[in-house]
Amino acid sequence: MSQDNLNLVSAEKINSFIYNALVKAGLTSDNAASVAELMTESDVIGGDAHGIFRLPSYVKRIIAGGINPTPNITISKERDAMALIDGDNGMGHLVMKKAAEIAIEKAKKNGVAWVGANSSNHAGPASIYAKMPLKHNMIGIYVAVGSANHVPPWGGTEMLLSTNPIAIAIPSKAMPPIILDMATTVAAYGKVKEKLQRGEEMPEGWMIDKEGKPLTDPSKSGEGFLLPIGGPKGYGLALMLGILAGTLNGAAFGKNVVDFNADVTSFTNTGQFIIAIDIEAFSDVDVFKGNIDTVWKQMKASPLLPGFDEIRLPGERSDKVAKERRANGIPMHENLKAALDGVADNLGIDRIL
């Protein structure tokens, strides 16, 4: 993307635009504010494919009846260290925010808690939920069934699996928290869309076609599939995470997964789960956080391979991006700006700029 196609937009403007659109689409003020905050955070931390970029499709889906704008999110099963949440087909952000709150509360008492959800929807980047326990001196783990299948079982050609991401967030003392947020495929599908938008080839190793040959033209991505990390290992991981986030929760998995982009009306029954771990149950919190700083420093101090200029910790890039974007604004491509203008005009709200 060349710089002249970009506008810089403040987080506040993004937040209020999303809020206005969602209220107009039928969400309550409180719920719209929660979703807007989480979507904006996604843009701030550099999760560009999961923030305001998704607003046009969310609004389309709400208006088409594919998402319930006024869900009654309830606990359908519960024990001391777990809960199962019925998201009532609400926005995934609302469902997983509630799941995280319950997990944190239960972990405070019992040390660890695992909260799953069904009847949820796409919730944005995994890391924003994994991060929620951090300020309570807890570790967070979040897993989701992806919102469209792009991956066959290893050796096959039928797309039965998604990129099923996992995020793990661990608090530190003086350094930023360590936050891993990864798809179980070599490239997330959003990266393919990005290559297409930029008119670039994909590197070999991202996708193969139905003959098993490398697929590097992003305009032909519909004729192939994403490759899992480590071949059969990534397939195994996507499968197991999908069962834990989907099947265990009574949510969709395998053939039941609805392609969220292609079909805007069907009930997706998306499944996700979050784990909160109270560090104090295991260790002195301060000692633990100091040890995480030591891990940081050990990794950073490793001599480098030729061609690398630094070692990065997971989450380090996002942390830098967030500081820069909070100060200077969030770059927005003119195509996205145009799509948001369309949303504004349709809903009868002010344009973002």
Place this chain on the structure above:
Amino acid sequence: MSQDNLNLVSAEKINSFIYNALVKAGLTSDNAASVAELMTESDVIGGDAHGIFRLPSYVKRIIAGGINPTPNITISKERDAMALIDGDNGMGHLVMKKAAEIAIEKAKKNGVAWVGANSSNHAGPASIYAKMPLKHNMIGIYVAVGSANHVPPWGGTEMLLSTNPIAIAIPSKAMPPIILDMATTVAAYGKVKEKLQRGEEMPEGWMIDKEGKPLTDPSKSGEGFLLPIGGPKGYGLALMLGILAGTLNGAAFGKNVVDFNADVTSFTNTGQFIIAIDIEAFSDVDVFKGNIDTVWKQMKASPLLPGFDEIRLPGERSDKVAKERRANGIPMHENLKAALDGVADNLGIDRIL
């Protein structure tokens, strides 16, 4: 390995040989029986690098004082959904067997339980612990800090990470359980040793040297490192799993990891954890297991890529190997037989054959 270098040995013979050796090395009869059973199971399921193959080094380590033969394994911290176990430098098998029992008991009541350990040791294949909750209609997850560092942080050359494996076991109804057991590296280090023993080259992608070039000669493995799955993703996963299994438990991680093979006397302070999830807390157990059978069938029914003759589910190969080996015995290479004869002669017990 050519067939004429192989003996077929029954599981019973392997079990009693390990039992006799461990009792002679100073373990109590009960503890020796527990370890022998778990090590034998490793050989039965095809985890050849984690079963009786390890006995010579375990015995060496016990006799050298590097493992406590009579540990007092205790709970050092506890809440309703978690426990932290002090393994008292005992055999890892004993520590993680106890951890699994505690996790199962706590999960029965609270739905989910997470039990970590420090002061443990190498415990064999991850899958045997992840499997323990299955017969209680639970899902098991097991993670360990590997017993030697073979992986630098992404872009670096200092080996600060191990292959940190994860195993996840999920029960099914008519089909075998789905059991994933994977290192976070493209190849486990045992695979490199196997290539060396067979006089074969490694494929590109397993290891690189300190210049970042592919390393394919297994006799030079000391000059390079294992590659994580998915590049920076596998690095991130190894890092996070290592923090959860090591640092959180007060166990070794990073620079503190002792190379179990190179150093037989130092306290390894190995860390592992196990999670048990009571399916009944989330779902009707029978419905869930039926749904896992459906997942099996969906995956198996996918059309195939050229060059593949079937889709495999994680754990399917182990299940077949176990049936075959229980019926016909376990193949044992003559080099391993010779090493075991050495153990027998040193300890003054009967040879295995």
